Amino acid sequence: MDTFTPTFATHVPPQDVVGKQGVCARQFRSVMTELCTALRSALDDERVTAEDSLRRAAEILQEIGGTPTVAKEPVRGGLSPWQVRKVASYVDANLDRSIKNEDLAGLVRLNASHFGRAFRNSFGEPPHEYVIRRRVERAQGLMLSTDASLSEIALDCGLADQSHLTRLFRRIVGESPRAWRRARLSAPGDVQ
Structure with a gap:
């Protein structure tokens, strides 16, 4: 059985992460940590639950401003x-x-x-x-x-x-x- 191991992305400075509602990198990282934990638990039990978790996470991310983008100018x-x-x-x-x-x-x-x-x-x-x-x-x-x-x-x-x-x-x-x-x-x- 495959096990899910959370990984953390390369750091993007907080002021470079922007969304429609100004979600900061720390909030985003916290959401992703929680998501990794939920997925790990779900993958241990059953795949359908994991797919439901992913679908809910995608909906939440769309509500808070979608995918963060990196500012183009230093x-x-x-x-x-x-x-x-x-x-x-x-x-x-x-x-x-x-x-x-x-x-x-x-x-x-x-x-x-x-x-x-x-x-x-x-x-x-x-x-x-x-x-x-x-x-x-x-x-x-x-x-x-x-x-x-x-x-x-x-x-x-x-x-x-x-x-x-x-x-x-x-x-x-x-x-x-x-x-x-x-x-x-x-x-x-x-x-x-």
Whole structure:
């Protein structure tokens, strides 16, 4: 039997995602995470339920403005499109390691202070916050797709330990990683 593993798309800066009603990337990502969870559950049970979930998700996305589109012009005072792609790719590829602002600045051939301002203009948040958010998002994906312990997931995401993951996760997501994982992996009617 095929199992569904959620994947997260390459990051599109929040100000580059637009819809008829201005749906931001964070809301869209949240909807997609929930959709992946629903599909995973449905695929474990039966294909008809999964198809119904997909149909409902398509209707919801049409109601909130359809498919997001990427702005064609770079943000004034921000990074150029190639720099955005290079930084986002580097961060995603190195989440399990230490990522310093100086390294990111050197990657796109800017000095550290100019890079910080340009990054914030392009991504809508400072580099450090972006890296933390991407680590938490990777942790969410691993929690849904693997049976690894939270301490293993924390290390795989470049965090010091499980308590570090818990603090950051609670700050960004609003609940503990254990509660978040349990709520999304338990099927309706299961007793834990």
